Amino acid sequence: MMPIFTRMLARLTRARGLHTLSVVFFALALTAFVFGIGGNTSDLANITPGLVWAVLLLSSLLGLPLLLETDWADSTLDDFILSPIPLPALMALKMLAHIAATALPAAIAATLCVFAMAPDAFSPQLGIGLLLGGISFSAIGMLGAALTLGSSRAATLQAVIVMPLAVPPLIFGAGAAGAPLLGVSPVMPLSMLAAFTVSAATLAPFAAAAIVRMKVTTP
């Protein structure tokens, strides 16, 4: 399994450096929002938890065009289907590679941003929530990448498909992140987020496998 995962990760991070780009994109998008809203520190402190969640969703879209398209172009997907390893397991590995390349670095960047911009909202649960959210976004992103496989406007379509489906983790995650500022407990939204993440990360590899098989074998 290890050489398989290494290659999947290398396809995302080597040369194109998706992990670095994710952090850079995260910082750029957040700065763009701040330029749009204004740099008043106390105003920003209130909206920072929600802001980093929205930007986390945007940065999860970055790696999707690379996720399956390169494997489709050089017929690695054929080899996935013909492998004795079940296709859903390979899709789960793909999802892990995408999490490692985008969700993990972006979640760390987001946690640090909240620490710097809104210290009152910073807590250990915040980082856990952001990582769970990143996993959810990658799981949904996996579906977006599979659905748009072979389309000439894949990247745009992926954004249009993923963002509405990602509303629940976004709402629960941002709700949990902002809870300390409203003086309410983050337990309920955080557990809803965890439940969504577990279900999405379990189901997405199976759905993605079925979609990829359909795409590759459609005559």
Place this chain on the structure above:
Amino acid sequence: MLMLENLTIARAGAIMALNVTRTVKAGTVLVLKGPNGSGKTSFLRGLAGLLKPEAGALTNAPSFHWLSAQPIPPSLETPREYLAFHAALMGGQAGASPFGINAILDTPFNRLSTGQRQRVKLSRLMVSDRKLWLLDEPSDGLDAAGLETLLTLIASHTDNGGIAVIATHQPHLWPHAETMQFGAGAA
């Protein structure tokens, strides 16, 4: 042995091979010939189970290797990583290659020529022992020495009871092979 019974393969609604009934015995090289777009690749994909036949069936199919015509992209990946990946995927072991790639095992693909990358791709045939080889344009980009190695490899494979089904634009490379014509002139 590989048996095709009334196999009909279509691509994008167009029939590429109609009611093919054929027995391919052990030790056979079967060459698929025909112009571009005549359905050789679709037929191979049908044999590999990557394309559902419109009708008919494929029986007694042994375990197989499928090598598509897609070249290895000129990325930063090295042949060693590539072969380790495919070995893991096929549940085999990356072994010695007859294609003389030992010297370039750690040179990234973006510094290798088309022919060298083709040699690495063909080396996948060594990662596990499979009775049936489905090869799409295996001779693409190979030099004379590489071609010689390929022909010897396929000959020893069929001598040991293996089967090779080859889609190619160079059918003259296998003068003694059984052939199947696609497109104009097909039976």
Place this chain on the structure above:
Amino acid sequence: MINLSYFANPARFERLAKTLMPVLATVATILLPLGLVDALLISPPDYQQGDAVRIMYIHVPSAWLSMATYAACGVAAIIAIVWKHTLAELFLRAALPFGAAATAMCLVTGMLWGKPMWGTWWVWDARLTSVLVLFFIYIATIALLDAFDRPEQGGQAAAWLTVIGLVNLPIIKYSVEWWNTLHQPSSLSSMKRMLNPAMAADMIRPLMLMTIGLTCLAAIIVTLRMKIEIMKRKRK
């Protein structure tokens, strides 16, 4: 050469359409004028909202149609995935754009109704926001239909997204409602309040007439669109 077994089912569909269409057309032609006259002239104005309440007679049926169409598409999508039934894919092609139009109608009438009620075109009310997300999902699915060189791939991809949306929609609705209670001051009147639960029979009657009439019209439109799709494919 075209796969001929393909037209077997569409032929059966066209026979069914031939018997159903006159019935649907008759019901729609009778109910819709009656419903419109009742909704616009006969039914009483609301004691709080005045004549603005009449928007409801379009708004509520279009909300119903947007959800009912999605549910029907969900069923068709499962059939399209499991049995690769061409007719189910044709249904998706015909019904998804109609559903999106109904959803857009629901949003626009909601905004028109919101202006006199709330003094603003848009509020992030839980219902309106859920409908907005449903609209986005419709758009994404329709975009998939024609995103590929091979139409069959688009049909299958759209079917998968419809099913994924079907699973996710209740969760979206729940999350949006939760989000609404978190952020919305409770004093603001919501759509729920505008739809008085103890509605007078004078208002229920035109609402039912319009809903049934528009549902028949929806069935006619979707059937016609399916016929057009079949004709297009036959020509190819």
